Amino acid sequence: LAKTTQPISMDSYEGQEVNITCSHNNIATNDYITWYQQFPSQGPRFIIQGYKTKVTNEVASLFIPADRKSSTLSLPRVSLSDTAVYYCLVGDIGGNAGNMLTFGGGTRLMVKP
Amino acid sequence: DSGVTQTPKHLITATGQRVTLRCSPRSGDLSVYWYQQSLDQGLQFLIQYYNGEERAKGNILERFSAQQFPDLHSELNLSSLELGDSALYFCASSKGPGLPDSPLHFGNGTRLTVT
Numbered sequence: 001l002a003k004t005t006q007p008i009s010m011d012s013y014e015g016q017e018v019n020i021t022c023s024h025n026n027i028a029t030n031d032y033i034t035w036y037q038q039f040p041s042q043g044p045r046f047i048i049q050g051y052k053t054k055v056t057n058e059v060a061s062l063f064i065p066a067d068r069k070s071s072t073l074s075l076p077r078v079s080l081s082d083t084a085v086y087y088c089l090v091g092d093i094g095g096n097a098g099n100m101l102t103f104g105g106g107t108r109l110m111v112k113p
Numbered sequence: 114d115s116g117v118t119q120t121p122k123h124l125i126t127a128t129g130q131r132v133t134l135r136c137s138p139r140s141g142d143l144s145v146y147w148y149q150q151s152l153d154q155g156l157q158f159l160i161q162y163y164n165g166e167e168r169a170k171g172n173i174l175e176r177f178s179a180q181q182f183p184d185l186h187s188e189l190n191l192s193s194l195e196l197g198d199s200a201l202y203f204c205a206s207s208k209g210p211g212l213p214d215s216p217l218h219f220g221n222g223t224r225l226t227v228t
Contacts, residue, residue, distance in 0.1 A: 034216055043115065043203050043219025044156070087156070103148075103156040 004088045009108040018075045020107050022088030025069050033064060033071045036087045038106070044087060048073070075109075083111045116140065117220035119204050125226045131192040134223045138185055138206030144168065145187040146205040146217060147179055156203065162187055163210040194227045201225075 005023040012018045024033070032051050036044035048055055050062040050071070061074040075082055085106040116139035126132055138145050147159040158171035162181035173179075176194075181187045191198060201222040208215035 036217075041201065041222070041224070043117070043205070043221050044217070045115070046216040046218065049216055103158075105155050 004090055004104045006086075006088055006104060006107045008105065009110065011110045011112060012078055013112050014079055015077050018078050018082070018109060018111075020073045020075075020086055020088075020109070021070055022073070022090075023070045024088070024090045027068050027090055031068075031090050033062065033068075034089045034091075035060070035062065035073045036089065036103075038085045038087065044103075047086075078109075078111045080111050080113060082109065084109060115218040115220060117204060117206050117218050119202075119220035119223050121223060122221070123224050123226075125228065126194060127228055128194055128196060130194050130227075131190065132194065132225065134189040134191070134202050134204075134225075136187045136189070136204030136206075136220060138187070138204075139218055142206035142208050142215075142218070143185065144207045144210055145181055145185070146207070147173075147187070147189050148203040148205065148219075149200050150203060150222075151197075151200040159189070168210055191225070196227050199225055199227045 032049055034049040035047045037047050038044040048057055048060045048062045050064050052064050055062045063072045085108050087103045087106040089103055118137040120135045124132055136145055143164045146161045148156045149159055150156050159173040160179050161169040165181050176192050179189045201224050203219050203222045205217040205219045207217050
């Protein structure tokens, strides 16, 4: 499982766009990039997943450059309810035994009024 | 609602005791994963089962064990409990045997307090 590095924390204001970048320099060919959101005392929630270029859904966009060594989660027009911890997870689709499936430290996003 | 059900929601017990945490995966999901999250810490992967068989093992203590039953629900057994085992224990499920052909769907956890 590729090791990931994210900023520990970020602050933003309501209505702004927030971009959280994750570095994964040793990403493997088969690896997908998945982002999760976690509120206090709740289980993480799947946000978005991608392999290359750009993916967009109803809540976020995911930008992946050609070399795939990083990815950026973009949250448009954040609100107070987007205050949470965001995790980037990189892993292969092969489902090989021994896949550690360990989350990194995540990014704590604080949205202010 | 993720569709993953964990029981109980809260558990308070004493050191040295044994507890069992239960997880029912989403309908159709064959993989179950267990994670531990201590206060202000990240999610530590413990173990994964796929269709009844152990698939991957993380930093799971020898005092901890798990199994997945034929109906695909899973149980995590924690024995000889210590104060440091106090944490949120999450269960997640996915369709396939590994990561991201299908994302993980998490339950809301069991909060274990060891006194």
